[in-house]
Amino acid sequence: MAGIIGRTMATAKLSNLNKFLVGSRVSASRTYSSAAKEMTVRDALNSALDEEMSADPKVFVMGEEVGEYQGAYKITKGLLDKYGPERVLDTPITEAGFTGIGVGAAYYGLKPIIEFMTFNFSMQAIDHIINSAAKSNYMSAGQISVPIVFRGPNGAAAGVGAQHSQCYAAWYGACPGLKVLAPYSSEDARGLLKAAIRDPDPVVFLENELLYGESFPVSAEALDSSFSLPIGKAKAKREGKDVTITAFSKMVGYALKAAEILDKEGISAEVINLRSIRPLDRPAINASVRKTNRLVTVEEGFPQHGVGAEICASVVEESFEYLDAPVERITGADVPMPYAANLERLAVPQIEDIVRAAK
């Protein structure tokens, strides 16, 4: 209960009340065990898939190792047993082929969920994601819509090297006709995946491998099977008034921790979880910047033409007079991901980087 009140108050300037409610939510979770369960992102995704597949027989999952192997990252665990091999399809290693098959099926109103083992492999199928899925509604003038979801882990994992670590938010976010979502918490994962599956348009759903095992509290409302989050709306995860930090996916966690560190030094940071890369929630970002007058964007991907660049341009175009200082972008290093652990640490944004930029 307290969790729900906390969220609706998020946009109000009641940071004190919020702190009280956060505290009370924690205590509530001890007394009312039904109010705030913990759920890993993996379970959240699995439950979302399960519920959507049972609600609509047109939903099916296709990808490598989604069936008998229970999912390369165990996201699709148990689905094969429950729904059978006609709805949970193990494919050969043919990204271009099975992505195209999914698009063709979506043309006819089935709702495929295409899993890429990582989004790096989607590059072999990017022609179908962009040319035959994203552009089809436009090219056919609305006759053929493509209710497909492309999902999989995106961005860097631990020590997997250059060809398995790229972040694709910026590339897919540039393409009209696609919706691009990047959840952070379990609740985000559940709500956004459900919204994506129900959506009549192609959705690129960027998960993060390192977040799969992390637990987050989920409210009772989020556990309901009709729960879904709106697309194109960001969420302020933490209220502040000195600087705005925008982030998505794993970087939200880092930003929150950086915000706590900054808080001890008297800098109150507002952390915005973007949730949706396309459509980008420009009104929310601009409103926040107008309040705090400073902006730091955080992302894991390459700096040039990244998500941060787009946010920076948007803020400069719309809220220029409100900015007290230039926008700072924290991004991954402008190099392919190195393998050595210490180099990898240098190539990905860390909490200290965010703190330093905010100051």
Place this chain on the structure above:
Amino acid sequence: MATSFFTAKVLPLNSTRSADKPLLGQVLLPSSFLGSSAHKLSLNNAFSLQSQRRSNAVVAVSDVVKDNKSKSKSSISNLLITKEEGLELYEDMVLGRAFEDMCAQMYYRGKMFGFVHLYNGQEAVSTGFIKLLKKEDSVVSTYRDHVHALSKGVPARQVMSELFGKTTGCCRGQGGSMHMFSKEHNVLGGFAFIGEGIPVATGAAFTSKYRREVLKEADCDHVTLAFFGDGTCNNGQFYECLNMAALWKLPIIFVVENNLWAIGMSHLRSTSDPEIWKKGPAFGMPGVHVDGMDVLKVREVAKEAVGRARRGEGPTLVECETYRFRGHSLADPDELRDPAEKNHYATRDPITALKKYMFENNLVNEAELKVIDKKIDELVEESVEFADASPVPARNQLLENVFADPRGFGIGPDGRYRCEDPKFTEGTAQV
């Protein structure tokens, strides 16, 4: 071991459809493949009994059959078409030809622009296959798709308006020459990338299977035709789809329009083994080669292949040897092709061949065909007038149809679009 996900049982089918019975004992006349030694193909081998064997055995037509008293296809006792069918085929091919010729004229007058790829000479393939389909069957094509759309039933005026870029076109002017879509007639495009349509077609066939098996629509036997060229047969996606279609026994027919040229690249220069039909058996499906300049031969092969797919026996690869009389596109100077080769195929014009067949067998007379010619000319003229008179798209059409979802906010828990929820737009809905 690859096991198909779906049962290999043959679907029960009301046997009154004569198109589905395999032809027995009929040997096609040999078709010359690049003037080299003829292959003698037997339909009997290809389809009926062997395909019912459940294994992944090669069911292809790769044997040379002893030529036992080949029956000429024009023997009186078993004509391949009736008069009505003949007129229908003739009309469709003449429509394709007249339409494409008009496109060329309009292009050089500046009414049409961009990339336009014409289909002259290949009409037999389109007519031979598509005229056997039902409305619910789907067709996926390449950028050379005007005639596929016309054969499938998209009105000529809509296709012409689309080419002119007018808002009355089949895609409201937003698609263009290379992207003809029609939901009503199940034309799924129109793809510019080589090989892009093949996986999409395989997906449409997958849907037909899914509907029957999972959604329990027992009578769903829709088939899909994927048209593509010889150059596409060297592309990876083609092989990926041959594999998956055969693996899952999807109701699809892969139709190769082998016109020997991919822009300026000769098929022989770019392919290690130029006989494309051989690639079918490698994946466990029949591969058939047919003379694509003869609409009746194409139609016979198509009947078998479509019948096979409808019965649930899986995919077929059909290679149609054909030729395009014009260049790759209207911007192509077409200098690399040998005039002798062009003349050779010009003598095998499919429309002339059909006319000859119908006259020899006394199916029609000259006057009836002239009536059709005139009708088609008027139709094409009328479509040009319609397209000319149609308005260009309004400025606000630029931003329309990007998403099916009106504002991009997705669907809420109540199943309706979020932007329709008044609480959401006021910002008071809790999220």
